[in-house]
Structures are given as structure tokens and as C-alpha cells.
Amino acid sequence: MKLLAIDTALDACSAAILEGVSGDEWRVLARVVSPGGKGNAERLLPVLEQTRAAAGIALNQLDAIAATIGPGSFTGIRTALATARALGLALNRPVHGVITTQALAFAAAQPGRNVAAVIDARRGEVYMQVFAAADAGLGSALTEPQILPVDAAVAALPAGATVLVGSGAALLQQAAGRADLLLSPADPNPDPVIVARLALAQPRPQHAPAPLYIRPPDAALPAVTQPRASLSVTVQPCGAEAADILALLHEEAFAGDARGEIWNAQSFRELLAMPGALCLLAVSGDQPVGLLLLRIAADEAEVITLGVKPRLRRLGVAAALMQAGLAQLAGRGVARCFLEVADGNAAARALYAGLGFAAVGHRRGYYAAGGDAVVMQLLLSVPSNSKK
Structure with a gap:
């Protein structure tokens, strides 16, 4: 196998x-x-x-x-x-x-010692899971993975010699001040x-695995009404044959934007070759004016990039692309769509909120220039006859 x-x-x-x-x-x-x-x-x-x-x-x-x-x-x-x-x-x-946390603990297991896998979750919190001591290998789990304030994580540590592993191990050791807490030399990544x-070692799974996010969603953004479109566009699917056009559009849309990189034609060919890739092109007359690239995996999808020519922004092109893309996703049985948007990009956040997206996370230093990103999610209403 x-x-x-x-x-x-x-x-x-x-x-x-x-x-x-x-x-x-x-x-x-x-x-x-x-x-x-x-x-x-x-x-x-x-x-x-x-x-x-x-x-x-x-x-x-x-x-x-x-x-x-x-x-x-x-x-x-x-x-x-x-x-x-x-x-x-x-x-x-x-x-x-x-x-x-199980993968981290497995790498750090030592005979006769408890193991605590600790991941720095920022905001004064850690993800943690504790495993019992064993004569060989990793012992049984004493707790489920959970997110805790650092002081609560200290209180949840077991008595006796315990090995700490992960990006939050040193933070927890310092906060606990216990001589029997040992830092593992194992890598803090699985x-x-x-x-x-x-x-x-697992039996054959009967269902696709679900994500274990643990941290609850942040407060949702208020809905904002999207301005009425004043540019008539046709939205059509495209593939690798449009890679050159997509690259030119992407360069024009994101030139001078320090938050991301410019993708060339080869980049688009590779992106469009991904399993579940879906690309839409907005055309006004005979001129391409915007693009949307999505990726589908089972019943989830994510927005890879959305771009519109700068001089044609705020005319409803992005909204038309997103509405067409979301309709495609719903028709294909997608239940949830995710995206990342720059924390300071008020116009884009208003667009997504107007379409029903809500904030579910925050990523610090996500962009090349160090800017933060907001993670947003939309729950789609899937037609009963959609393809599963």
C-alpha cells in the first residue's frame, strides 16, 4: 500500500x-x-x-x-x-x-514521560493536547485538542515529568516554571x-475527514449594499487557452499592490491544472475586463484570486464575477466557499459582505508586505438536484 x-x-x-x-x-x-x-x-x-x-x-x-x-x-x-x-x-x-497535535506528540514521545503538544495560537492562547506516559511509543490521549489561555494550559498540564513539543512549548514552560517540564528537540511542525x-495505522475511512479548526469564528462583518453595476459584462468560463489573457489582466489589476505577487501565463497554466480549478472571465464588448479563479474540493471551494482592471472598478464587474462563480459552485454541490481579503481593503470586504460572506478568522502578516488578512466564509444553498 x-x-x-x-x-x-x-x-x-x-x-x-x-x-x-x-x-x-x-x-x-x-x-x-x-x-x-x-x-x-x-x-x-x-x-x-x-x-x-x-x-x-x-x-x-x-x-x-x-x-x-x-x-x-x-x-x-x-x-x-x-x-x-x-x-x-x-x-x-x-x-x-x-x-x-498527535503527529507532534508522536515525534516527541519518550519512555515514561507524559507528552503535551503545544501550538502557539497567538492572542495569549495555545492549542494543546496531552498524552499519557508509556513504556514505548506514544501513550493514550488524556485530553482532546483544545484552545486555552496560557494560564489555563499551565493548570491543565499533568503532574510528573512531561515533554513539551511544538511552537508553544517554550512559552508554556516559561509560564509554568516547573523543573519537570522538558522541551523536546523534535521539529515544531508535523x-x-x-x-x-x-x-x-488507521482503518479505511468511510467519509472524507473534516477540518479541526477549534477556535470559534470571529464576529461577522455587517452586510453592506453593493453599488449598482453600470458596466454591462458577459461572464464566461475559460481554461488554460486563456492563460496569456489572464496573466495580462492579473498584472494590470495588481500592479503596484505590495500585498501579492504578479502571476505570469505559466503560473495560470499551473493553477488551472489544479484539481477542481474553475476560472471565469468577464468581458465587456470584446474586451476582457476581469477574472475570477476558484478551486473546488468536494463540498468546499476557495477564491484563489479576483481581479478587475483598475479603471473599471466599482462598476459591478467584481460582483458579476462573484455572483456567477457562486452560482457555479452551488450547482456543483459546494456547501461552503472561503477567501482571504486584506484587512484594510474596505471596498473588497464590503463586496464580499454584501454577497453574504462573514469573517471567520484573521491571519497576521499574511501578505508579502506584512499586511493582515481576514478569512471569510459563505454558506451556500445547494440545489437538491446538484451534482455531488
Whole structure:
């Protein structure tokens, strides 16, 4: 059995392919880790291709897929899980979910010591899960993964020698001031080989895994009425054949915007080759004026990019693209759509709020220039006869 494991839940983008030999025996066919906490959505597909090439197999030779499901970064969890689910659908393979804290604790386990996997959740909070001491390997879970203020996490630590692992380990050790709390040298990001090993030990899943976000949504944005359109446009689907046009539009729409990078034609060809990619082009007369790129995985979708020529903004082009895109998603059985928008982009946030999106998260330092992003979600009403 060959299994591909994917992780983008925290600060690394990684993948591994393991082959089960017999019983509990397995061997690593490939392992690729790309460090750094930004751009995981863009880096994941190249990392997957490097992993596949290093293993020397085709994707259709995989028997199963696995991904970390959280806790961790809202967008990172979604990136790995959506990709895993898309691959599972395309290849008709089962998809396993592995809890991030379990993978961290597995790597840090020491005989006779409790293990606490601790992830810095910012805002004075940590994600934490505690495991009992065992003579060998990882002991049983004493708690479910949870988000706690640091002082409450200190109080929830078990008595006795305990190994702390993860990005919040040093923070918790300092706050607790206990001599029997030891910092693990294990990486604070899940090892994709361990993610694969944990998945191989699971029974065949009957359903696609769900994300383990834990942190409750932030307050929703108030709805804002979108200005009436004054430019007539036709919205039509397009594919890789329009890559040159899409690149020119993207460059014009985002030139001088320090929050993101400009994508060339090759970038669009690669993006459109992703499983579940959906691209729409807005045309006025015979001139392309805007684009929308979405990605679908099972019953979830995300907005990859939305751009309109600067001189034609605030004329309803973006709204027309989004309305057409959301109609396509609903018709394909998508239940939820996500996007990230710059915290300070009031016009875009008003557009999305007017379409029914609500804020469900916040990402600090998301953009290249250091700006923050708001994560927004829309629950779609799916037609009863839609394709599942």
C-alpha cells in the first residue's frame, strides 16, 4: 500500500510517500519539506510533484491520501485538506485525517514521560493536547485538542515529568516554571512521514475527514449594499487557452499592490491544472475586463484570486464575477466557499459582505508586505438536484 501524506497546518509545507510492506513494516519512498509559513497554497503543488517524482511513481499508483486536519492555521488546514480531498476524488482513493497535535506528540514521545503538544495560537492562547506516559511509543490521549489561555494550559498540564513539543512549548514552560517540564528537540511542525505512519495505522475511512479548526469564528462583518453595476459584462468560463489573457489582466489589476505577487501565463497554466480549478472571465464588448479563479474540493471551494482592471472598478464587474462563480459552485454541490481579503481593503470586504460572506478568522502578516488578512466564509444553498 502506497500512501501520500500532506501537511500545511503550521509553518511548513511538506509531503511524504510511504509504502506499507507487511504488518507494521513500512518504508519511505520520498519526503519533501519546504520551510516557511507563507504561500503554502502556492507551494503545495510543486512540493507534491517533487515528492511524486522522488518516489518514482505516478499519482494513480497511490492507494490512499492523508492530510493534517488541525489544529493550526485556518488557511493552512484548508489548503492541505482541500488538496487531499480533491486528489481523493480524482483518483477514487480514501482520504485519512491526522490530528496535528498527535503527529507532534508522536515525534516527541519518550519512555515514561507524559507528552503535551503545544501550538502557539497567538492572542495569549495555545492549542494543546496531552498524552499519557508509556513504556514505548506514544501513550493514550488524556485530553482532546483544545484552545486555552496560557494560564489555563499551565493548570491543565499533568503532574510528573512531561515533554513539551511544538511552537508553544517554550512559552508554556516559561509560564509554568516547573523543573519537570522538558522541551523536546523534535521539529515544531508535523513530520509528513509520521503523518503517513499514523494514517497507515488507521482503518479505511468511510467519509472524507473534516477540518479541526477549534477556535470559534470571529464576529461577522455587517452586510453592506453593493453599488449598482453600470458596466454591462458577459461572464464566461475559460481554461488554460486563456492563460496569456489572464496573466495580462492579473498584472494590470495588481500592479503596484505590495500585498501579492504578479502571476505570469505559466503560473495560470499551473493553477488551472489544479484539481477542481474553475476560472471565469468577464468581458465587456470584446474586451476582457476581469477574472475570477476558484478551486473546488468536494463540498468546499476557495477564491484563489479576483481581479478587475483598475479603471473599471466599482462598476459591478467584481460582483458579476462573484455572483456567477457562486452560482457555479452551488450547482456543483459546494456547501461552503472561503477567501482571504486584506484587512484594510474596505471596498473588497464590503463586496464580499454584501454577497453574504462573514469573517471567520484573521491571519497576521499574511501578505508579502506584512499586511493582515481576514478569512471569510459563505454558506451556500445547494440545489437538491446538484451534482455531488
